[in-house]
Amino acid sequence: MPVAPPRPTDLPLTALRAFEAAARLGGFSAAAQELGVTPGAVTAHVKALEARLAARLFIRGPKGVELTALGARVLPEFTAAFDALGLAVHHLRAESAPKIVHIATLPALAQLWLSPRLPGLRAQMPGVEISITAMEAPPNLKRAPYDLSLFPGREGRLVAEEVIFPVCAPQLAARLTRPEDLADLPCLIDSAWAEDWQDWAAVAMPGTAFRPRGPVFSLYALAVEEAANGAGVLMAHGSLVAGHLARGQLVAPLPQRVRLPTALRLWSARSLKPGHPAERVARALRAP
């Protein structure tokens, strides 16, 4: 006659993780995004946790949530614990498959920057598999299973400056000799980098109220293709159109180039051991 409740159910790990993410990121939506679930799921987890503890962890406000004193007191401990767990998982992965390097990056960078460099990388380090995952925002490297993260930003090891300038198909170049000509040409806009046009115009056409008009793309690589097809002028990131420029598919008729405050940067969660495949990949990417 064993004396044991059917399941001596401790606090559910998933709910704790949801709480930690929500508390650390300051919102349920942000947590949902990090965890890859819908906000409703986070709401439910936190609610379940609070119900079980019979105590509030967040104060619900109309413009978001805020930690209660209780929540704030315990958050650091949970963050540290989940960080340790994430690190342990990282090490487990690294030890069990030391020959695979996982890289997280933007879709545009994956296609236009990383992809052309892959053959060289593969040749340089045979036996090492390079896996690339595209995502819209940099992952939390302490949690998500990536070795390297390549994104525009201000932190991390510099890989390439971000220099932007207008490009178009060669047959369109004749119609684009001065910045003012842009008003008469369709401007291809990438939805994620919509501000590029303003950033460039602010420097290249100071004093002018320039508003680009043209089709919007959610995939930068698609915009590049359309530009090469002659659909209009694209605000190009230098490092992403180098191939098209070299092959003559695109040309840059205007001399004005603008350096963005962010640059293409690479970073990794843990300090990479020299000689480790991930470290070798990082080094190779930094010095192309």
Place this chain on the structure above:
Amino acid sequence: MPVAPPRPTDLPLTALRAFEAAARLGGFSAAAQELGVTPGAVTAHVKALEARLAARLFIRGPKGVELTALGARVLPEFTAAFDALGLAVHHLRAESAPKIVHIATLPALAQLWLSPRLPGLRAQMPGVEISITAMEAPPNLKRAPYDLSLFPGREGRLVAEEVIFPVCAPQLAARLTRPEDLADLPCLIDSAWAEDWQDWAAVAMPGTAFRPRGPVFSLYALAVEEAANGAGVLMAHGSLVAGHLARGQLVAPLPQRVRLPTALRLWSARSLKPGHPAERVARALRAP
């Protein structure tokens, strides 16, 4: 067009916990017990983990499992991480309900030792709720949600010595004047403490090959009741029959008493802050 796999499923926390428990305890069955699930569930978790990592974590042997080099390398990190998590949960519980003290103990101790002391405890600290959970084996206090653990053992703060001696109903006492008389009387046996008879006989009847005969009980409290009913002789733990002896429901006809190497001991996971309810309960139990 968000670029995200349906669920960027990281390693499942539950499976990691199963691995950690199995590795730390040296077996799937032991892990299953600690986690409160069947061994099959642990098997499945570990298998899933290994499949996903494409690496073995355990070497399966006929008499159990053994960690692989990989498993052994990562175990300490996981243990530390889950310990930290368990501690964080402990603190969360303590902060959110500081007035509840959870005690884990044996069923027999709960009924026969703790229960009589509860009214006094409650009177001594009004407003503090004392919750008692009975279980067969001491819980892992770093993981399970208990503040105090009361079990026979060699570690922890001494609460009471374990002294054993035969007892019976008063009407049976006349037939029990010498240890040898035990051969002619039914000996009530508690399945969990079956060795008590041997331990006592080894000291009280040296040289004799004594084997108790009689009904076996899985619940010590039941055996005590049966002894009081005159069903036979029970090998009593002194601190558990004090009440029955005082009320005359049981008597101890033989003078031989044996002190067990284990004693009733109390311990807690974290260092208790003076003034904290759990600490006050612990102090009260130690000095009755």
Place this chain on the structure above:
DNA sequence: TGAAGAGGCTCAGATTTCCTCACCCTAGAT
């Protein structure tokens, strides 16, 4: 030598947990 037991594996089926979807609500911004 052979029975019993410990420890683990497997598979089907059941249960619980977890998540999504669609919708509502609120307050501040446009």
Place this chain on the structure above:
DNA sequence: ATCTAGGGTGAGGAAATCTGAGCCTCTTCA
């Protein structure tokens, strides 16, 4: 006033998780 951002709800379904019974292997012990 409408829009947007952030959160809450409840139904329904998908997926993770657990159980249970039976099998296997090796060891122990009688």
